Amino acid sequence: MTEAKLGHLPKPKNSAGRNLPAAIGVSALLGGLVLLAVWIGPVGWYPLVAAAVAVATWEVVMRLREHSYFIPRLPMLLLGQLMVWLSWPFGTTGLVAAYVTAVLFMMFGRLFYHGRSTPPQNYLRDTAVAIFVLTWIPLFASFAAMLSLIASAEGVWGGVYIVTFMLCVVASDTGGYIAGVMFGSRPMAPAVSPKKSWEGFAGSVIGGVVTGALTVSLLVGEAWWIGALMGLGLVVCATLGDLVESQFKRELGIKDMSALLPGHGGLMDRLDGMLPSAMVTWLVLSIVGG
Structure with a gap:
């Protein structure tokens, strides 16, 4: 193609802001995993979604803990998995039951982190952020998992x-x-x-x-x-x-x-x-x- 013809093409106003070859390679790999899981069915799709929920929750909780938020790691991971997996046999009923259980655990557990005789520190902040993360990641992701169950x-x-x-x-x-x-x-x-x-x-x-x-x-x-x-x-x-x-x-x-x-x-x-x-x-x- 000649320079004259290239001159008619619009020039980008902004930079891509990422390593495109690496991004494309990772996207292709993730796309292949998604297609394989879809082809297998719920038996393949649910473990993929559950794994993604675990990794994403771990990333977010670790960043929060690095900035002085007290968010319990293991309970967040386990409760997130409970939400995803209960949505398989029980649908939205199982999802809501697991979500409410997770919220109650965070509300009550944070009260006694320092024991019965010491008042909790930053209770409202940390409890609200924990519930936000549970909503943001495992709750929403469970709807993606339930797409495989639509009859x-x-x-x-x-x-x-x-x-x-x-x-x-x-x-x-x-x-x-x-x-x-x-x-x-x-x-x-x-x-x-x-x-x-x-x-x-x-x-x-x-x-x-x-x-x-x-x-x-x-x-x-x-x-x-x-x-x-x-x-x-x-x-x-x-x-x-x-x-x-x-x-x-x-x-x-x-x-x-x-x-x-x-x-x-x-x-x-x-x-x-x-x-x-x-x-x-x-x-x-x-x-x-x-």
């Missing part, structure tokens, strides 16, 4: 619902990334995340809505507008989830949750937007599937 009256393979969710997430991330790098100039919330732009959000909306409409109509066999609404809800929740994690890291003064994934940061840095959007996707697809 369709039309005989649609259960893995289709997970594929629909993942394709919408990828399309949203890709559309937002490309539009943000190429055209981003108007920050959405500069006080929280200066790099997140309205142009990037528009790219996410286009990617999520179009992919949602196509996947729900072609794979699930329902009206395209249902998929478009689902895609829009997914994008809004994913964007707000990104902003939540940005503010979380800003308050702790950290860049990434960990260095586990080259080119990405920590696992939680990849799941931040996916977790809340899983709830919206499960709600729409479970109604459609049922």
Whole structure:
């Protein structure tokens, strides 16, 4: 291609801000694991989600403990696993029961951390943050796990619902990334995340809505507008989830949750937007599937 032709291509307004070769390689590996788990079914999907919950919870709890928050590591990991696994045989009933148990444990256990004769320190702060983490990671992730359990009256393979969710997430991330790098100039919330732009959000909306409409109509066999609404809800929740994690890291003064994934940061840095959007996707697809 000649220089004259290249001159007509728009130049990116922003840098990518990551090691792209490493990020692409890690993404391909994670994508392969997801596809394998989807193909196996709930027996493969649930362990993958449970492992992701354990790693993400560990990352977040360790960062909090490094900044003087008292968050019990082992109870958080075990209670998070309880929430995920009870959602398999008992659905939302098991999930809610496990979540309430986890909340009660944090509320009561923190009272007596220093014994019965010494008043607890920072009780409200630490209890609230622990409940926030339990909601943010295992509760939302359980909805992603339950996508594999949706039973369709039309005989649609259960893995289709997970594929629909993942394709919408990828399309949203890709559309937002490309539009943000190429055209981003108007920050959405500069006080929280200066790099997140309205142009990037528009790219996410286009990617999520179009992919949602196509996947729900072609794979699930329902009206395209249902998929478009689902895609829009997914994008809004994913964007707000990104902003939540940005503010979380800003308050702790950290860049990434960990260095586990080259080119990405920590696992939680990849799941931040996916977790809340899983709830919206499960709600729409479970109604459609049922």
